[in-house]
Amino acid sequence: MFSIENEIAKLMSSSAVFGIRMLSKRAKETTPFRAMAVLERAQKMKDVVHLEVGEPDFEPPAEVIDSAIESMLNGNSGYTTSRGKIGLREAVSDYYQRTYGLDIGVDRIVITPGTSAALTMVCLALLETGDETVLTDPYYACYPNFIRQTGSVVKTIPLDISKGFAPDINLFEESVGKNTKMMLLNSPSNPTGSVLKGSEMGELVEIANRNETTIVSDEVYHGIYYDTKTHSVLEHTDDAFVVDGFSKRFAMTGWRLGWIVCPPNCIEVINRLTQNLVICATNFVQDAGIAALEMSDELVPKMRDVYRKRRDVLVEGVEKLGVGMGYTPEGAYYLLIDVSELGDAFDISNRLLDEVGVATTPGPDFGTSVENCLRLSYATGMEDLKEAINRIGTFIEDQ
Ligand SMILES: Cc1ncc(COP(=O)(O)O)c(C=O)c1O
Known part of the structure; x- marks a missing residue:
């Protein structure tokens, strides 16, 4: 089972590896940010729906981009x-x-x-x-x-x-x-x-x-x-x-x-x-x-409305698939789902990526209270979200 303590122990015991022993305890104790690690792996793959990182799919408004360019010029x-x-x-x-x-x-x-x-x-x-x-x-x-x-x-x-x-x-x-x-x-x-x-x-x-x-x-x-x-x-x-x-x-x-x-x-x-x-x-x-x-x-309320629609579709989708946790997020753009019936969260996250091309972040990244969960980000487009729900559904059916 995942625990921060086990992760740290693993890193500390790698002191035999050349170079590692010179690193500070602080550095060795720094755990990886798994959402970024999943992104790195997912980016090398084709046909992946990205629900792992909290990165809005919007572009900043043209006025913002123009201000940067003008300032640079x-x-x-x-x-x-x-x-x-x-x-x-x-x-x-x-x-x-x-x-x-x-x-x-x-x-x-x-x-x-x-x-x-x-x-x-x-x-x-x-x-x-x-x-x-x-x-x-x-x-x-x-x-x-x-x-x-x-x-x-x-x-x-x-x-x-x-x-x-x-x-x-x-x-x-x-x-x-x-x-x-x-x-x-x-x-x-x-x-x-x-x-x-x-x-x-x-x-x-x-x-x-x-x-x-x-x-x-x-x-x-x-x-x-x-x-x-x-x-x-x-x-x-x-x-x-x-x-x-x-x-x-x-x-x-x-x-x-x-x-x-x-x-x-x-x-x-x-x-x-x-x-x-x-x-x-x-x-x-x-x-x-x-x-x-x-x-x-002007900008933020528009984004909020888009995210609200996505949230509602995602919450309804995961509840129908039986992995919902019966709550509706009130802010930000993340939803946790419970995969304990399917297996270990790391394993399920890896298999969702490899088998149906859906990138998610394993819950243990966010603490021990959600070690049976995956985090899904809905900062991604509506079509992609619906596709992700379908793919997760296919994965669950095949278990
Ligand atoms: C709660 C929280 N704080 C801080 C950050 C980092 O934000 P920034 O990109 O401004 O460094 C994030 C990024 O996901 C976050 O979720």
């Missing part, structure tokens, strides 16, 4: 300040005002090359060796690895499948304590699609305050919600970090652009880390980011 190809271009920081600030009615000054915003870089910076700013970080299981596959790089310890709160993976505030109450340095939240969640209500966010802030813990809220799927509107932790406190980016709701995955909103007194530390570790986000891409944010009110 205007010579904007050098370094920018580490905080990012003031125009983009102002556009991020306007976005908070429009979307949540919040006044977030540009002096709290740092631009980064993607949400992943933002998470790296915030983890390094907050965590010491041995500190504890609390997060829910299932979680975004890379979270434990961000945390491990700092020597901090991951403590997970298993979510209840029968409640549609809704985050249970009482479980946070029980798990967060004086040793907890960081609470890592992700709403809408990858891989569950659950969305925290505004009141729940408020309760989590209270738990953090009582335990003198810092909330880091990954809001990269904000805007992609279907029923419950997305709420920022910043509606409840200034003393939290928000990491966010353009990959998901602006379909700009490869552009590598994101941001951090810092508590008022932390910006200099984050800025120093940014100066040293990444210098800055790509100059002309930052101008494209301004164009994207200016279009967000």
